[in-house]
Amino acid sequence: MTNILFLLLCLLLGAFLKKIxxxxxxxxxxxxxxxxxxxxxxxxLLYTSTTQFNPDYAxxxxxxxxxxxxxxxxxQILTRFVKLHRHSEAVLILTSGIPSVxxxxxxxFELLYGEEGMKIGVLMSQAGSFLVCSTLGIITASYYANAQTKKWAFLLDVLRFPTFIAFCVALTINLLDWALPLIVIDLxxxxxxxxxMLALISIGMQIDFRDKNIDWSALGWGLGYKLILAPVLIYLLFIIVLKQRGIIAEMCVLGAALGPMNTIAIIASKYRLNPALAAQMVxxxxxxxxxxxxxxxxLLVFFGYF
Incomplete structure (x- = not known):
């Protein structure tokens, strides 16, 4: 549980540092x-180039x-009935959709499932949430940031984004089965x-619940999807429809309920899509x-699914 304590400490440290x-x-x-x-x-570049994609863990x-x-x-459906600023809508899509695996x-996962849980968690993170963040996350953020300027400006912005360039290079290395030199890996x-550490401190510095401009309604919708609807969606698809059982199915449901990924909150802040809301979501x-x-x-154990 050291990671969780470290996470909370960094958020508090960020809140303290902003007062200096x-x-x-x-x-x-x-x-x-x-x-x-x-x-x-x-x-x-490091993780995408070395991740091994195992079809057994699809x-x-x-x-x-x-x-x-x-x-x-x-x-997209909610905004037809509830008024949200486009930047707030983008932040909610990003932070609600990508879990901090x-x-x-x-x-x-290590606490509940031991070494096997960590092995599955690495694939869920590197080939799942991390790639979503590096591709769809950046595309979505750039699109919403440029939506009121040039219609297709976001495509050029994505292609020039350092993380996306690193992803393309790393994917090429992975597909060609090349190995990075040890000195490059260490660097x-x-x-x-x-x-x-820096991402969490930055988020902590941006959290301010005294801000009168906080959109509590948007925050509620975002957390409602992230903590309730997302795990329900995965439960229905994987357990009810596909009839999966065991550690993998259980980890998928729990993974969907994880809090928002701090990386995507940083990307949302970079594009100035409502940094305050992104920080509060995390x-x-x-x-x-x-x-x-x-x-x-x-609940899953009580109702006999595992």
Whole structure:
């Protein structure tokens, strides 16, 4: 549970640091740019180039993609009945649709399922949530950010985005079955290492519940999908429709209930899509998801699915 304690500590540290006069209001923006132009491309190149795609574990890989697709459709329909600013809509699609598998999920999967849980969790993260973030996440963020300017400007923006470039290079390396030199791997690990700490501190610096402009309605809809509808969607598809049982199916349902991915919140902030809402989705969603996950697992066990 060290990861969870570390997560909460970094959020609190960010909230404390923003009170220091020496740190300007632009400090989160500076940190975010460092993450998006250095740390995240390094992590993308490192993990995407070395991830082994095992067809036996298709469901954990598909879960984040389905969750994101469900999020997109849900908020497209919702905006026909509920008024949301386009930037808020984009933030909710992104943060509600992509679970924080690596940072929040790993310690929970290890606690509940041991080594096998970690093995499945890595695939769910690297071939699932991480790729969704690096592809559909960036495309969605760029589209909504450029929607009121040039219609197709977002495509050029995506192609120039460092993380997307790193993803394309890494995917080429993976498909050609090349191996990165050990010295390159070590360098990429060191460049990627500060990401989690800096991302959470940045999010902590952007959380302000005293802000009178907080859209509590949007926050409620976002957390409602992330913590309730997403796991229900995966439950219906994987357990009821596909009739799957066992550790993989259970982990997919729990994975869908994980709090929002901090990486996608940073990307939303970079595109200025409503950084406050993105930070609040992570800051509130992750602690709440911890309780939801154990409640969901208890219900699955109680009703005899596992």
């Amino acid at each position: 006069p020496a740190l300007s209001k632009d400090a989160p923006l500076v940190i975010n740019n460092l993450l998006l132009y250095v740390c995240l491309p390094a992590a993308t 469901l954990p890989i598909l879960m984040p993609w389905i969750s994101f697709g469900g999020s997109f459709l849900f908020f 690596s940072f929040v999920g790993f310690p929970i 990429l690990k060191k460049l990627a290492a500060p990401f989690s 800051g509130i969603g992750i602690p709440l998801s911890l309780a939801v996950i154990f409640l969901v697992r208890g």
